[in-house]
Amino acid sequence: MQTTLIASLCGLLGDAHVLQDGDLSAWEVDWRKRYRGKALAVVRPSSTEQVAQVVKLCAAQGVSIVPQGGNTGLVGGGVPNASGTQVVLSLQRMNRVRAIDADNLTMTVDAGCVLHAVQEAARAAGFWFPLSLAAEGSCTIGGNLATNAGGTQVLRFGNARDLCLGLEVVTPHGEVWHGLSGLRKDNTGYDLRHLMIGSEGTLGIITGATLKLAPQPAASMTAMATCADLPACVRLLSLARQRLGDTLTGFEVMNDVSLALVAQHMPQLRQPLPAAPWSVLLELSDQQSAEHARTQFEALLEAALEQQVIDDAAVAESVAQSRTMWHLRESIPLAQAEEGLNIKHDVSLPVSRIAAFCAAAQAQLTREVPGSRLVNFGHLGDGNLHFNVQAPSGSDAAAFLKREESRVNTIVYDCVGAHGGSISAEHGVGALKVGELAARKDATALSMMRAVKAALDPQGLMNPGRVIQIL
Numbered sequence: 001m002q003t004t005l006i007a008s009l010c011g012l013l014g015d016a017h018v019l020q021d022g023d024l025s026a027w028e029v030d031w032r033k034r035y036r037g038k039a040l041a042v043v044r045p046s047s048t049e050q051v052a053q054v055v056k057l058c059a060a061q062g063v064s065i066v067p068q069g070g071n072t073g074l075v076g077g078g079v080p081n082a083s084g085t086q087v088v089l090s091l092q093r094m095n096r097v098r099a100i101d102a103d104n105l106t107m108t109v110d111a112g113c114v115l116h117a118v119q120e121a122a123r124a125a126g127f128w129f130p131l132s133l134a135a136e137g138s139c140t141i142g143g144n145l146a147t148n149a150g151g152t153q154v155l156r157f158g159n160a161r162d163l164c165l166g167l168e169v170v171t172p173h174g175e176v177w178h179g180l181s182g183l184r185k186d187n188t189g190y191d192l193r194h195l196m197i198g199s200e201g202t203l204g205i206i207t208g209a210t211l212k213l214a215p216q217p218a219a220s221m222t223a224m225a226t227c228a229d230l231p232a233c234v235r236l237l238s239l240a241r242q243r244l245g246d247t248l249t250g251f252e253v254m255n256d257v258s259l260a261l262v263a264q265h266m267p268q269l270r271q272p273l274p275a276a277p278w279s280v281l282l283e284l285s286d287q288q289s290a291e292h293a294r295t296q297f298e299a300l301l302e303a304a305l306e307q308q309v310i311d312d313a314a315v316a317e318s319v320a321q322s323r324t325m326w327h328l329r330e331s332i333p334l335a336q337a338e339e340g341l342n343i344k345h346d347v348s349l350p351v352s353r354i355a356a357f358c359a360a361a362q363a364q365l366t367r368e369v370p371g372s373r374l375v376n377f378g379h380l381g382d383g384n385l386h387f388n389v390q391a392p393s394g395s396d397a398a399a400f401l402k403r404e405e406s407r408v409n410t411i412v413y414d415c416v417g418a419h420g421g422s423i424s425a426e427h428g429v430g431a432l433k434v435g436e437l438a439a440r441k442d443a444t445a446l447s448m449m450r451a452v453k454a455a456l457d458p459q460g461l462m463n464p465g466r467v468i469q470i471l
């Protein structure tokens with residue numbers, strides 16, 4: 001049966017785009033190297049029509065499909081399981097910018113376009129596509145939408161969801177939904193676009209998207225400041241919002257352990273301020289001029305110093321300095337990976353409760369898992385922290401994970417629940433958090449999610465075992 005399927009797939013796509021032999025680790029192993037699967041085949045269609053045909057062929061044989069973009073996801077949702085029976089459908093060959101509509105401020109792209117290429121195409125046309133994250137050189141817009149990615153500009157522009165007006169999707173039956181409308185108003189029933197966004201490949205395959213563009217800012221400026229504690233960072237956020245309004249486009253925090261790991265593993269990156277308990281990275285995007293941006297920033301930082309909200313500050317003097325500041329922030333996940341396996345938590349909370357959450361979770365971790373190192377950083381402006389727990393310095397990280405992961409997760413997620421937060425802010429559920437979601441999400445919401453999955457994918461062939469358990 002599988003031989004017939006492979007032969008049909010080769011007939012449809014050509015042998016070169018149905019991979020079965022050799023090193024397939026680029027598609028079978030996730031970015032964190034925590035999930036190592038085995039695919040029946042990796043297929044690489046080049047058009048929506050080919051995607052639809054692949055889905056029909058697989059559905060006819062009851063073979064499940066794992067859609068994959070850049071394979072940079074952090075929750076193990078984009079790689080096959082170990083059974084050797086799943087087809088990985090890679091969108092990487094679907095990488096065309098289809099159209100830019102300047103008057104409508106939209107662009108329409110294939111789902112396999114790499115995020116950085118989308119940003120560059122927008123820039124070349126005189127616009128700004130503001131979705132931005134450290135994996136932008138490899139992740140695809142289809143993967144960003146499938147995971148409803150966040151990143152560094154959510155504060156001003158929202159998640160990937162908020163930047164998308166239309167979708168083209170191949171359904172689990174192999175039909176094509178042509179939803180690339182580009183409309184900002186369309187109240188014609190259920191919003192299927194929002195159902196597909198964040199569904200992590202479990203309800204269909206995104207093949208194209210119409211995205212919102214913004215005017216390019218006249219100037220962008222970056223600054224760093226240091227604070228004595230997290231409540232001071234929250235006060236700085238309030239002050240920055242009050243003074244800068246919508247021109248504040250980034251507000252990231254990093255604790256001392258995060259930047260110490262960057263210093264250790266990337267010593268070539270110069271840190272502009274002396275080490276402090278917390279560092280804040282601020283970005284301002286101004287529609288007037290660089291001078292206006294600098295005046296605004298300096299006034300904010302002076303006020304923050306006067307009110308003793310911050311201890312020190314530096315405004316980037318050049319594009320290169322600004323890049324270095326962002327590079328420091330974006331290097332934290334890589335520095336963590338260099339340091340060894342760690343227990344990641346991508347959580348969100350109301351900004352007003354973040355400091356209390358951190359204090360409570362940290363106190364319990366210190367008591368119950370002594371020596372563990374808290375690598376705490378993230379998008380404070382969105383209430384999103386990466387609250388990661390690294391093994392004690394010099395210890396065996398794999399053994400630490402095996403011994404402590406479940407206990408650490410319970411401590412952190414119980415604390416998140418007690419403070420009104422979510423166990424997945426922007427990375428999604430994937431394979432990593434299926435059990436946690438089933439245990440912690442509202443029971444009625446879970447049964448509605450199961451009903452949607454059963455209605456759209458009755459054979460359960462789209463990325464099974466991810467996001468939602470079907471009983």
Ligand SMILES: Cc1cc2nc3c(=O)[nH]c(=O)nc-3n(C[C@H](O)[C@H](O)[C@H](O)COP(=O)(O)OP(=O)(O)OC[C@H]3O[C@@H](n4cnc5c(N)ncnc54)[C@H](O)[C@@H]3O)c2cc1C
Nearest residue numbers: 069070071072073077078140142143146149150151201206
């Ligand atoms: C260094 C680093 C930094 C990161 N920073 C951030 C960050 O700041 N914010 C953030 O939100 N995320 C971040 N991420 C994780 C983020 O989710 C991914 O980078 C990105 O959104 C996934 O895109 P991808 O193309 O790599 O998808 P993949 O990893 O290939 O897939 C992710 C999920 O989407 C599904 N999928 C992929 N393409 C499609 C499609 N076309 N149709 C249907 N389903 C599909 C897959 O089945 C899988 O479930 C980071 C990752 C790394 C490695």
